[in-house]
Every structure is written in structure tokens, then in C-alpha cells.
Amino acid sequence: MNRFKFSLYILFAVMSFVYMGCRKESRGTDLNLSSSVDIQQFTVGTSQGKIDSAKGAISINLPFGADFTKVVPNIALAAGATVNPVSGASVNLTNPLQYRVINGNIYKDYTVTAKEIPAILLFKAQGDTGVIDESARAIKVVVPPGSDMTQIKVEVQLAAGASITPASGTTIDFTNPVVFTVKTATASVNYMVTAIDVNADKPLAFLGNYATGDAITNADEMAAYRWMATTYPKTEYVSLNAIKNGTVNLSKYSVIWWHEDATQTLPDIAFDNKVVTAVKNYRAAGGNLLLTTFAARWVEALGIVPPFKGPNNVFGDPYGKQWQDNNNNWGFSINKDHAKHPVFTGLPLTPDKPYPVVYLLDKVAFRLNHCSWWKVNEWGGYVDAAGWRAQTGGIDLAGPDGSDNTNSNVTIAEWVKSNGNGATLVITPGSYDWFAEPDPATGAPSPANSYLPNVQKLTQNSIDYLRKQ
């Protein structure tokens, strides 16, 4: 045998050996078809599993705070039986886990389900029971509408031997989520507790006269809708047609916002009996409305104001006639009696006016000046702001930027929550503009409206205010 031949034989021998190695068992075991494959005992520390042999199911309760990803069960088997995973092996019992017992030539599968012995038995805030998500260690509790979120009283029932901080019975500021720590003899676990006003937990509706939100054709309305959907993920688009057809249940919404910019005259469907009735019912059940630009006119049809007391000065330019002011930025003046109203929170006052004015529209931006406000001292028999309030039932929150009061114009107004009715806010000045149209001469995009953030902030304040009503 020369060297080369020898290496060939070695190669053959190695290959044959590898081949043997791929067999999954050695041969020759005698058949054993009568042995026991029952799990006789399944324990984790001092916890004893409950074994249902007929169903092949084991349930076990583990101490509060146990690490379910590293559980070490001890398993007792009949003589000769093996189990996989083996007794004493660390396993993850976050989800049900299959154990397989083999004895001779018989096997049996067991499904082991582990549950944590809870420490928090009940968590209440302002009398409402919270939902405990143990896997996320989070609690969410929905508190009654209008609750003062800075003064939420919690009550907690705990298992024996457990304690919680902050303690049960404490009044807590829930403006932001609060961490509670539960301690037992063996564990310390943090829970993130969130309290939400029941209205803030509801979805919001953006109303329009289009089949879907994507079908909106008016650029101003589309910009408003996109901002809302981004700012409030719970936003749902609702068409007037859906209300008419009864395919939408408005009661699930905390706020309905209609921003109508396309037509000075509201579409016929807004006056359809079914639509008006549905929205009136919504409002009567505590639903809140935000009506902006031409949609402010709806207050009359909905009976929020008496007949003929809706906005009496409605105007604006058609698309293509957009223009720049070039001299003055536009905005509104805050009625000093309502300077602390939440709709104005955080809005910057311009320093170039002797009274509080918030700019909404940059002088360089092209605008159509879509306006739907009330002329107070000239038309409608109101005489002054007091007369307007008396005749409309509204609160004159803001006037025009050219005046420090609302005797000449009411631009932002509220009809407060009362007698079970929800609140309504209207925003009407021509400066409340979501989209700067392109230069009509060149088609070039308009210079940006540097005050658009104020438009957004005013709207967000309004929605946040309404959803808490």
C-alpha cells in the first residue's frame, strides 16, 4: 500500500464514521410500549404545579416578581422516563411551554402554563377601576370627565405582605404618568400608571364633505386634516354623508372638528334633517364641537345660537384670487376678560401692539381671507359685546387684531358645556389660514406663513380644551 492509497482508505474510513454520526440513535433498543410517561410532580421553588394528566396540562403559580424567563422547575418522573427540557433546566415560561416525557417507546407532551401571583388586586382612581397589564407592568385608569388631573385620588388593594408607594388613599398629580412601586419580601416592581380623562381617551373626528380623508380636495382643509391626524393618532375622518346614512356612531367621539374652507355657503347636506338631528343628539349627549372658518355658520342650524344669530359677516376670495398684504401681519386680539382661557395657553403675544394680539398669518403669505365672523356694533342689532353675548348665548373670547375689545367683531367664541350639552368653539377670522396658496401670477409656492405654528397651537389648545369638557 503506498502512501496515497493509504490516505484514501483513511478518507473512506472518516467518511463512513461521519455517516454513522448522522444517525439519530444507536440501534438495538428493545421495544418498551408499556412504561409510564406521567409527570408525577412539577415544582418551582416552593410553588407546586397542578398536573392534569388526562389533558397533559400543568399549571403553576409563581411568586410576584419572579423572572419568568429564567424558571428552574424540578420534575419527578416514573422510573426510566426522561423529559425534555430536563428537570433542573432553566426555561422561559413567559408563554406556555411544551415538555415531552419519553419512556421506552412511548411519549407524552405536557403543556406548562405559569401565572404570576398578583400583588395588586385592585387599583382605583377617582373611584374608577384601572386595567392592569402585568406583562407591561402598566396600569391605565380612565377617570370621570372633567376630573382635575392634578388631584386624583387613588385606592389600591394589595395581596398580603405587599406594600405600595405612593400609598393607597393618596391624592396625586396625574398630569403625567406616575410610577408606583410594589414591594414584597422577594420583589420590588415598578408600575407605570396612567390616568386619562374619559373624554381624552375617546377618538376624535375630523368632519368633511368628502367620502374619505384622502379625498379632501380643498388644500386648506387637507392641511388641517393631516395636521390633526398626525397630532392626534386617534383621529378618524367622518363624512357628512356617513352621518346622513347613519353609518357612523358619533357618540364615540369626544370632539368633532369641521373646518370648512371650500364654500362660504355650507353644503346642503349640512342642513339635512338626519345630519342635523344626529349632530344635535351628539351635542345633547355631551359631545363637543370645533367649527372653524365657514363651518362656524353651522351654529345656527344646530340651534347653538337662536335663528339669524350666526356669523353675520361671511366673505373671502375665490381660489386664484389669493393675495399678499405686504404691510401687516394678521391675527386676533384676546378678550382680556378671558386671557387665561386654555385656548390661549402658550400663544405668543406680538410686542408691536399695545393690547394682547396673537398673529396667525404672516403678511408675506398669500391668503384668500376666508372669514366668517360677527360684526357686532354695526349689524345684527347687537350694539356691543354685551348685546352679542346676550343674544347669542356665547362667550366672546377674541376680537379682531385692530381692536382691544370685541365690540366691533367677535372672532373666537365659545358656547360652554351646560345642561348636558357639550361645549362648542368657533374660530372665524381670515387670519385662521392653514394653507398659503401659490402666487397666482407665477404659480410659485407662497412664502411660508411664519405664524402657522400659532394656528396649530390655537387649534390644539381648542381640541385639548374641548375633549376635557
Add this chain to the structure above:
Amino acid sequence: MIKQIAQALLAGCFLMSGCKKNDITPIATADVNNKTDLYPSAPAKWFGGSNPYYLPAGFVGDVMPYYANDSFHLFYLHDARNGAAGFHPWNKFTTKNLTEYNYNGVMIPYGSATDYDLALGTGSIVKVGDTYCAYYSGFNPNFNGSGGKYRDNILMATSKDLNNWQKNPSFLMKPETTNGYNFWEFRDPYIFYNTEKNEYWMLVAGQKDNQAAVMLYTCTDPIKGNWQLKDPLYTTSLYKVPETPQLFKWGSYWYLLFSENSATNTTRYRIASSSSGPWTTPVQDQLDGAYMYASKIASDGTNQYLFGWCPTKSGFTDMGNRDFGGNLVTHRLTKNADGTLNVSMPSSAENIFSTQLPLTVKLRPQQVSLDGNTVAFPNTTNASYILFDRIEGKRMITATITDVSAGAETGFVLGMDPQLQNTNFYRLRLSTIDGLIAGEEVTNPKPRVDAQLPFNLAPGKEYKIKLVIDGSVCVLYINDQTALTTRVYSANHNLWGLYAKNGTVKIKELAVKGW
């Protein structure tokens, strides 16, 4: 000496075949076979006498079956996988009985880097007078249309005996470049004498107007090769190219076969009462799954057979990807009154499994046992398995599936270890839910399906099953109607079993046979 090396390597490699879980060094010739293989691939061969060449092993690509002189001449694209610039010469097996194959080596070699046939593609053979005429695809990736030289062309060779072939250097059929034809897709000529039209037809796989097109040429004399382009025989936007088309008359029906590698990687068929259509697509138009490709029909005058190839997988492991080339696989075809086709096991192959082997249970659930030749699975949500002794060699497992409850799933498992692993095994699944049979590797988090085709397992019916395992090729036959071919490297040397879940299933008349 060289012969001895080859034999030693060959023997070692042969033993390696089927080894799955513990392979350290995959051997590239794992499927080297001998002439007694049911699903052969090309063995390494030392040609003695006047043909003193050593021919390395390789794999079977597109098969071009031709019946003559009491034998099937199974020309095929030889996939040597040796890294050579040229590839896919036409090699040949011959067989008289579909169970014993003679390997005849190279029939038409590939050319040089400057020839149109640096690589060969599929074609077909037609006999004109005393001359056999082979039309074949020539492929040269160095040509891109510049200088009038295109990548895809059709070439021709002739022979008087089906063994010695002379290329015809004067014949060159270039791809169409106008009228919406795509000259990059022009291959797989199929030539036959159309008795309905009294002329020769050539089908070519191509594209017209961005649709898959079975192109059509006609002529009166294939030796002269004066082919005339006609309108496409068939077009579809469902697939990219209708590869390896074939038109076959059987009784009163014409069958158009083609293989698509854009949706399912399988061979499909259409039916018409005329050779020119219109073509009807059967509800179930697959002849097998993705592990039987480029299939074509040939008849010995009595029976009709389907010849295709079962791909190997990269790395020769069950989780490898589908390769080009593999093993020759043969099914029998029968037809129903409405013209639809059944796929079954050739009786000669079935008859060769004559040795009844014992059914030895190696592992069973506590509540399930083998009663005679019957296994009754109770209603359980989780899968129950009953495992039998390891498969060693060629096997045919027969069984009848019955008493299937609605919602249930059942089938075979292969590559099982005695501890009944939860993953890393192969499953042939029949389901009452999804209307599919599937061959799949069970892995986390979900199985990887290799091959599947529509088949509805219905409660209240019986299903006669044959599962054939030869090397790593597994073919599942159901009711002599449906076949699903798969590649399972772990089938041999490991336990096999039956399983059921989500309902009750009875499997009776269970038997295992060997050669």
C-alpha cells in the same frame, strides 16, 4: 489508479447521502447514483474501449424524452457544476422499464467562447426519414446583439442512431428582434409533425409585448430548416417566460405544457381540442410542485409518462435553496374524460418494491398505538406523532388516509430523531383547511414550504397514498391522481412517522416495502 480514486471517493460520498444534521463537510456528489436508482442522476463514469474518457458526475437538468427502438432516450442538460465556462451539454440516459437506466454520457457537447453554443439549452428531437434531427438552444452570454450576434439562438445537430451527433454549422436561427419580441428570451425549441395541419411545428419559449409567449414557427422540412414565424400559439401575463413548451396530442385532446419559474417554479398544462387552441386552463393546472421542473411527456405507444428533474438543494441540506439540476423523476400520466390529467406512479417502479418490511414503532404517544396496520389519531390540537424505524435505502410506504375530521391536518414526517425533535425535520402535509399539499422543512418560527400544489383533503373520503423515497428524492402519490416531489436529505438513515393535529385521522393499511 485514477479509477480507484474515483471509486473510493464515490463509495464514501454515496454513504454520505442523506446525512443531514451532523454534516461537517458537505460532499458535492452526494447524489451520485448507479443504474439501479429510480431517480438517477449522472454517475461518474469511466468509459473504456474506444471512448477512454473519465466523465465526472453531474446532475440532471431539463429532460428531452424521445421514444425509439423500444427504449426511452432521455436526453438532458448535464449540470456538471465544475465551474467551466461552457456548460449543459446534452447527455443521455436510456431505459426500457423506467427502473433501470443506462448512462450514455455526452451526446452533444458545448462549444467554445466564440461559438453560439458555449452553453446548450433545451431542445427536442424529430425523426425525418432516417435522420434524427436535434434542435437545441445555444446560449452565449458574450453576445448581446451587437454585430448581429445575439445571446439566445436555436441550433441543430443530426444523427442516424441517436448516439453519434454532428452539429450542423450552417444552421442558425436567430431570435426575433421586431414585432414586440424580446430577443433576450428565445429558447427551448420543441419540434413535432402536426398531423392536424400536415406540417412541422416548432414551439419556442419567448416573450412578445412583455407577455410570456409560446412562439410558433412552421416548416415543411426540418432538415432544411426553413422555419416561418406565425402568431404566438399562447400568451399569458401570469408568468414571465413559458419555458420548455411542449405540444402533445393524446386521444382527442391537445396538451400544451410549459414550465414557469416566475410564480411557483413548476410545469403547468393547458387543454384544447385543436393544436391551435383555444386553450383551456384546468382548475388545477400544475403537474407537480416546485421540485419537479421542465417536465415533458413521452409515450411508449401504450402509456404516457412525464419526465422532469427534482432539484438538489444548495449545500445538500434540507434548508438549502433549490438548485438548477438534480435527479431524473418519472411519473405516469392518465387522463380523465374531461381531458384533465392524473399523475401517478409508473407500475414498473411500483412493482419493483416487492419486499414487505416490518413496521416497527419506535416512539408513539401514550394514547395512540399501531393496531395491526392502522393508526387512529384522537382529536388533539397539538400534533401527535407516531415514529417508525429508520429508513435505510429505497422505500415505498403505502397507506390509506380515512376518517378525517373537518379542520384536521395529517401527513408524513421524515428525518425524525428518537427524541422527537420539535423543529428541524421534514413534513409532507395534507390539510382539510388550506386546500394544499405541501412539502416543508419545519423550522422556527414557521415552516419553510419547498413545494406545494392544490389538493383538498376532504372529510369522509379515503386517500390511497404511496410515498417513494430513493436517496434524497421523495415522491408522494395520492389516489393515482396527484404527485408531489420533494427533496429531503434527512429522509434516509432517520426515523419516519405519521402525524395528525387539529382533529381525528385514521391511517390504515400502512405498509413499508423495499426493493
